[in-house]
Amino acid sequence: MRVVMIGSGRLATQLALSLYEQRAQGISIVQVWSRTSENARLLADRVGAQAAALDDIVTDADVYLLSVKDDALPVLIPQLCKGRTEGVFLHTAGSVPMSVFQGFAAHYGVFYPMQTFSKERPVSFEHIPVFIEGSDEQALHCAETLAQTVSRSVYRLTSEERRYLHLAAVFACNFANHCYALSARILDEHGLPFDVMKPLIMETAEKVQTLSPLQAQTGPAVRYDETVIEAQKALLADNPRMCDIYDIMSRSIHEELKG
Amino acid sequence: MRVVMIGSGRLATQLALSLYEQRAQGISIVQVWSRTSENARLLADRVGAQAAALDDIVTDADVYLLSVKDDALPVLIPQLCKGRTEGVFLHTAGSVPMSVFQGFAAHYGVFYPMQTFSKERPVSFEHIPVFIEGSDEQALHCAETLAQTVSRSVYRLTSEERRYLHLAAVFACNFANHCYALSARILDEHGLPFDVMKPLIMETAEKVQTLSPLQAQTGPAVRYDETVIEAQKALLADNPRMCDIYDIMSRSIHEELKG
Numbered sequence: 001m002r003v004v005m006i007g008s009g010r011l012a013t014q015l016a017l018s019l020y021e022q023r024a025q026g027i028s029i030v031q032v033w034s035r036t037s038e039n040a041r042l043l044a045d046r047v048g049a050q051a052a053a054l055d056d057i058v059t060d061a062d063v064y065l066l067s068v069k070d071d072a073l074p075v076l077i078p079q080l081c082k083g084r085t086e087g088v089f090l091h092t093a094g095s096v097p098m099s100v101f102q103g104f105a106a107h108y109g110v111f112y113p114m115q116t117f118s119k120e121r122p123v124s125f126e127h128i129p130v131f132i133e134g135s136d137e138q139a140l141h142c143a144e145t146l147a148q149t150v151s152r153s154v155y156r157l158t159s160e161e162r163r164y165l166h167l168a169a170v171f172a173c174n175f176a177n178h179c180y181a182l183s184a185r186i187l188d189e190h191g192l193p194f195d196v197m198k199p200l201i202m203e204t205a206e207k208v209q210t211l212s213p214l215q216a217q218t219g220p221a222v223r224y225d226e227t228v229i230e231a232q233k234a235l236l237a238d239n240p241r242m243c244d245i246y247d248i249m250s251r252s253i254h255e256e257l258k259g
Numbered sequence: 260m261r262v263v264m265i266g267s268g269r270l271a272t273q274l275a276l277s278l279y280e281q282r283a284q285g286i287s288i289v290q291v292w293s294r295t296s297e298n299a300r301l302l303a304d305r306v307g308a309q310a311a312a313l314d315d316i317v318t319d320a321d322v323y324l325l326s327v328k329d330d331a332l333p334v335l336i337p338q339l340c341k342g343r344t345e346g347v348f349l350h351t352a353g354s355v356p357m358s359v360f361q362g363f364a365a366h367y368g369v370f371y372p373m374q375t376f377s378k379e380r381p382v383s384f385e386h387i388p389v390f391i392e393g394s395d396e397q398a399l400h401c402a403e404t405l406a407q408t409v410s411r412s413v414y415r416l417t418s419e420e421r422r423y424l425h426l427a428a429v430f431a432c433n434f435a436n437h438c439y440a441l442s443a444r445i446l447d448e449h450g451l452p453f454d455v456m457k458p459l460i461m462e463t464a465e466k467v468q469t470l471s472p473l474q475a476q477t478g479p480a481v482r483y484d485e486t487v488i489e490a491q492k493a494l495l496a497d498n499p500r501m502c503d504i505y506d507i508m509s510r511s512i513h514e515e516l517k518g
Contacts, residue, residue, distance in 0.1 A: 120470060129455050164494065174479075175441075175504075184472050201468075204435055212453070217436055221437075232426050248507060
C-alpha cells in the first residue's frame with residue numbers, strides 16, 4: 001500500500017513514524033507534503049519518502065492521508081483531489097465530518113486516532129484507539145487496513161458519533177489537563193513543587209480504569225461541604241477566573257452525583 | 260508506638276491497614292473508635308485492635324490519629340483530649356489547620372496523606388506523599404516516624420501551605436475526575452463505551468509526569484479555534500451546565516497559555 005502523507009505536524013509525524021515501523025507489512029510512504037517544505041523534507045527523510053510540492057504529488061498512490069489543521073482541509077482538498085481519482089483520501093480530524101471530501105474525491109473516509117500528541121513525547125500507536133469511516137467499501141477497507149497496521153483497537157464510527165467522541169475527548173483530556181495546569185499554578189504561587197501532585201494525578205487516572213468516574217469521585221463537592229468550599233473559594237479571591245471554575249465544577253460534581 | 264485510631268472511613272481504613280502491615284517496625288494499633296461501633300469493630304478485627312467507646316479510650320497511647328470528617332473534628336477534639344494529656348494528637352485533614360487542637364491538647368499536629376481513597380480500591384501507601392506538621396518537637400517527631408513507616412515521601416508543611424496544597428489537589432484530582440465523569444456522560448448518551456477513553460486518560464496523566472501541564476496542553480482551546488469551539492458548544496445546547504463548563508474551561512486554557 002503506497003501512502004502519501006499530507007502534513008508534518010505532531011500527529012502526522014507520529015503516524016508516519018508508526019507506519020514506517022510497519023513497512024515490512026507492505027506499507028510504504030512514498031511522499032510527504034507540508035505547507036512548509038523544510039518540514040516535509042525533515043519528515044520525509046525519517047520515513048524513507050520524498051518531500052513533494054503539491055503539484056508533484058503522485059496520482060497513483062493508494063492512500064492520501066491528510067493530517068493538517070481542521071480549517072486547512074476545505075482549502076487543501078479541492079487542490080489535492082483534482083486529477084487524483086483513483087486513491088482513497090482519508091483525514092485524521094476528530095471533529096470534521098467525512099463529507100468534507102464530497103464532490104472532490106471518489107473514495108474517501110476518516111482515520112481518527114484518539115490521543116494527545118506532543119512533539120516532546122513519542123507515543124506507541126499500538127494502544128491508541130483509531131476510529132475509521134469510509135464512503136464506500138474500498139475506502140473503508142483501506143482505512144481499516146491502515147489502522148490495523150498500527151493499532152490494536154480499531155472501531156468503525158459514523159461522522160455524527162465521532163463529533164460526540166471528540167467532544168468527550170476534549171473533556172477527558174484537554175480539560176483534565178487544564179485542571180492539572182491550574183493545580184500547578186496554585187502550587188507554584190506558594191512555593192510548592194508540582195512533583196508532589198504527580199502520584200495523585202496518576203492514581204486519579206488509574207482509578208477510572210476500573211471504577212466509573214462517578215464511583216471514583218471524591219472531594220468536598222461530593223457532599224457539597226459548604227465550609228470547605230467557601231474557605232477554598234476565599235483562597236482564590238484574587239483570581240476570579242479560577243474562582244469561577246472552582247464554583248461551577250463544585251456545583252456540577254454535586255449535581256452529577258445527585259443524579 | 261501505640262496508636263489509637265479515631266475513625267473508620269476510607270482513609271482511616273487504608274491507613275490502619277498500612278500501619279498494621281508495618282507492625283514489625285514497632286507500631287501497634289491498640290484501639291479503634293468510630294461513631295458507628297459496628298464499623299469500629301470491623302476495622303479493629305482487621306488490624307488486631309480493640310473497638311472502644313469514647314470513654315474507654317486509653318489515656319496512655321503514644322498517638323491518637325483522628326481520621327474523621329472535617330466538621331467532626333471541633334466536636335470530637337474536646338471530648339477526646341480531655342484527660343489524655345501525654346499522647347500526640349494528629350488529624351489527617353487537608354484543609355483543617357493544626358490550631359484546631361489548640362487549648363485542648365499539649366502535643367498535636369497533622370498527618371495529611373494526599374491521595375484519593377475509594378472503598379472499592381486498595382492503595383499502597385508507599386508512594387503517597389504525606390505532609391506533616393507538629394506543635395512541638397515531640398509531635399513533629401511522632402508524625403514523622405509514623406509517616407516514614409508507611410510512606411517514602413514525607414514533607415514538612417505549615418498549615419498555611421497545606422491549605423493551598425489541598426486546594427491544588429482539588430483541581431488535579433476532584434475536578435480532573437469530574438472531567439472524566441462529564442466525558443463518560445457524553446459517551447453514554449451517544450451509545451459509546453467509556454472504555455475507548457481510558458488510554459487517552461492514562462496518557463494525559465502520564466504526560467504531566469515529565470512535561471509541565473502547560474507544555475502538555477492540546478485541543479481546540481489552545482489556539483482558541485472558534486469554529487471547533489462553537490460547533491462543540493452547539494452539541495451541548497441541551498445541557499447549559501456542561502456548556503458553561505466547556506466555555507469557561509476553553510477560555511481559561513487560552514488565557515493560561517497566552518500569559
